[in-house]
Amino acid sequence: MPALAAVRAANAAFSPAYFPVAVFVGGTSGIGRATAEAFARYTKGNAHIVIVGRNKSAADEVIASFPKPTEPAAKHEFVQCDVFLMRNIQATTATLRERLPKINFLVLSPGLFNFRGRDETAEGIDKRLGLHYYARWKFVYDLLPLVRKAKDAGEDAKVMSILAAGQGGPVNLDDLAMKKSYNVAKAGMTSPTYTDLMFEHYAKENPDLAFIHIYPGFVATPLVLASPWAFRPLNYLAKALATSPEDCAEYMLYGLFQTEKGFSRRNQKGDDIGNHRHYGSEEERERVWEHSKEEIDRALAVKIPAA
Numbered sequence: 001m002p003a004l005a006a007v008r009a010a011n012a013a014f015s016p017a018y019f020p021v022a023v024f025v026g027g028t029s030g031i032g033r034a035t036a037e038a039f040a041r042y043t044k045g046n047a048h049i050v051i052v053g054r055n056k057s058a059a060d061e062v063i064a065s066f067p068k069p070t071e072p073a074a075k076h077e078f079v080q081c082d083v084f085l086m087r088n089i090q091a092t093t094a095t096l097r098e099r100l101p102k103i104n105f106l107v108l109s110p111g112l113f114n115f116r117g118r119d120e121t122a123e124g125i126d127k128r129l130g131l132h133y134y135a136r137w138k139f140v141y142d143l144l145p146l147v148r149k150a151k152d153a154g155e156d157a158k159v160m161s162i163l164a165a166g167q168g169g170p171v172n173l174d175d176l177a178m179k180k181s182y183n184v185a186k187a188g189m190t191s192p193t194y195t196d197l198m199f200e201h202y203a204k205e206n207p208d209l210a211f212i213h214i215y216p217g218f219v220a221t222p223l224v225l226a227s228p229w230a231f232r233p234l235n236y237l238a239k240a241l242a243t244s245p246e247d248c249a250e251y252m253l254y255g256l257f258q259t260e261k262g263f264s265r266r267n268q269k270g271d272d273i274g275n276h277r278h279y280g281s282e283e284e285r286e287r288v289w290e291h292s293k294e295e296i297d298r299a300l301a302v303k304i305p306a307a
């Protein structure tokens with residue numbers, strides 16, 4: 001288990017021979033934000049960094065905190081997208097595919113923290129499963145051609161989902177969308193397993209790319225600290241016990257930089273955990289893949305009346 005100082009030193013050694021392009025989905029808050037900020041620091045702002053999220057004023061703050069670049073090609077920008085809806089993601093990825101020459105690092109971290117039961121978007125996808133899994137599936141599916149271009153140029157080409165490697169549960173083939181039976185705990189254990197299976201599928205088809213599923217552990221993010229009032233007393237405890245987003249971001253970047261290629265599951269210290277608490281057979285992997293594609297196509301076809 002590398003110590004924080006060693007992790008920082010390893011991250012500081014990141015010095016690519018190419019000009020990096022990084023996309024942070026969910027980079028306006030919490031761990032995603034801290035990871036984007038750390039990335040900007042280690043590249044001294046000399047990168048094209050795209051923050052995708054909902055909150056423009058938060059994004060403006062994040063971008064203002066980045067070091068001022070010295071290279072003319074550097075660009076720090078916000079792309080507004082409410083990632084609850086698959087059609088919004090489709091529109092955003094279409095413009096990114098037109099505008100960006102490549103993506104070296106695609107980091108996905110949109111999250112939701114509450115104790116509500118199944119809560120559907122206008123497209124009929126549960127919000128929790130949507131943010132933690134389907135939205136990320138859609139971003140990777142749509143942007144993979146840009147990641148491929150980075151690899152074809154001999155550069156880093158990596159996709160990372162900051163979720164919960166090693167915290168998943170078994171697959172229920174009779175209810176893959178969790179429409180028949182739903183509870184918060186089960187939903188919380190479903191997305192991590194689906195993430196493993198999704199990345200295994202991608203890694204099998206793209207063995208030269210890197211796919212990382214990493215668990216941030218318990219971090220004092222705004223999502224956690226803004227938990228329902230009944231849990232507020234826990235916040236004091238949380239602040240005392242939790243990792244800060246800044247320290248967590250170091251471990252997240254470490255996991256990203258240290259994975260050369262293939263699929264890697266990592267813990268809150270950035271260590272590879274192999275198949276620890278891995279669920280899902282090969283058959284389940286392909287069933288979840290087909291289900292994800294079908295469920296997102298179904299969501300895209302839903303007619304939403306204009307407000």
Ligand SMILES: *[C@@H]1O[C@H](CO)[C@@H](O)[C@H](O)[C@H]1NC(C)=O
Nearest residue numbers: 028054055056057058059061
């Ligand atoms: C958006 O970000 C700003 C600045 O961080 C914050 O004050 C505001 O509460 C956020 N809005 C929402 C809806 O989260």
